[in-house]
Amino acid sequence: MTSNDEKWLEKKISRRDMLKIAGASAAGAAVFASGMGNVAKALGFEIFEDDSTATNKILFYGKHQSGITTDAPSHVYFASLNVLVQSQSELQELFKMWTPLAVRLMNGEQLEELSKGGFTPPKDTGESKGLDASNLTLTFGVGPSLFNNQKLGLGLKRPAELKELPHFPKDQIDEKYAGGDICIQACADDPQVAFHAVRNLVRAASGKVSLQWTQTGFTSTPKRKNKKETPRNLFAFKDGTVNPSPKSASDMKEVVWVQPNESKSWMTNGTYLVVRKIQMHLETWDRTSLQGQEATFGRHRDSGAPLGSKKEFDEVDLNAKDEKGNPHIPANSHMALARKVKDRIMRRGFSYSSGLIDETGAYDAGLLFISFQKNPKQFINIQSALGRDDMLNEYITHRGSGVFACFPGIQKGSYIGEQLFNIL
Secondary structure, eight states, X not given: OOHHHHHHHHHHOOHHHHHHHHHTSTTHHHHHHTOHHHHHHHHTOOOOOOOTTSTTOOOSOSSSOSSSSSOOOSEEEEEEEEEOOOSHHHHHHHHHHHHHHXXXXXXXXXXXXXXXXGOSOOSSOOTTTTOOOTTOEEEEEEOHHHHHOTTTTOGGGSOTTOSOOOOOTTBOOOGGGBOOSEEEEEEESSHHHHHHHHHHHHHHTBTTXXXXXXXXXXXXXXXXXXXXXXXXXXXXXXXXXXXXXXXXXXXXXHHTSOOTTSSOGGGTTOEEEEEEEEEEOHHHHTTSOHHHHHHHHTBOTTTOOBXXXXXXXXXXXXXXXXXXXXXXXXXXXXXXXXXXXXXXOEEXXXXXXXXXXXXXXXXXXXXXXXXXXXXXXXXXXXXHHHTTTOGGGGGEEEEEEEEEEEOOOOOTTOOTTHHHHHOO
């Protein structure tokens, strides 16, 4: 074994793990002599490489998880799960088991290992066969309820900022679309690839997790002269104009990534995910004049420019007035109220359409709002500033909600959420 392997073993394997390995075979020393691959197996997971040759491939390993600052995808399959395991060690094994599966799914691989004669179910459900990696990203997080489970013994590791979101005006949260112990966000250019990834992760964890709620979402990014433009929501307004730049290290440090001593140490280089399922009352919106729609947002619909301006990224001047002395941007417009606070978030919004609302026959459609921030308080401050005065409240109702702590990135030889189990 090389000196690098020895350093890896010293860093990654605790005394208890070493005893497990030694006990796994009568010739325990042979396990060490066989290299890192077998060591990983003895610890309960295999190490798979990112396949850089795969078509439309995004890396799994890195300082941060994928799916947060990655280029906006076309589709999302968001899943909130409850854990069924009864101990911390079982939860740890779950994340170890998911890690190589996640790598392979993001490689665009099939997990299938067919038995002779086909007498047992295939390991892969197969619906993505023939499709490439489709820029699949998988993002994992844990919710407040996980730390309230006394059997898991994680209470002391819960960050103070990780708690259920407060009630906001226009909240009519359906418990069927709220909370969860674990979340998986699967984003991809193909909806079947995103669904396939979550389906196979949940299937592999049968008896260990159950689905709490799920939601699909979609978005389209227009291009003009080969340059990507801001996507539009189902109200036809641009969504995400004021996002911080993923390419700016200072923006990401200030807004998204948890820095040392800003949270529990296991959250360093991680982030917090807020998800909201927001029903848009399309029938009411479609009966509103264009002038009324633009006043509601405080922006021109077609250009995305602040009212009174011409370009989407023009500086917002809330004090600017028209020739009659009236403010261009109404004080109770969505944008004006949001500007009351200095907090920023990284938002990744997706539209959704889930049929009809049974009792009304109205569209069950709207926005699957997902945001990332280093502290949920950033979202809370913005949402609280909107309050009851927001003109947009007439057209939306918040139906689902959740907040999750997303782990830092996974290094090769490590596993999803390892810091949670090893660091206070």
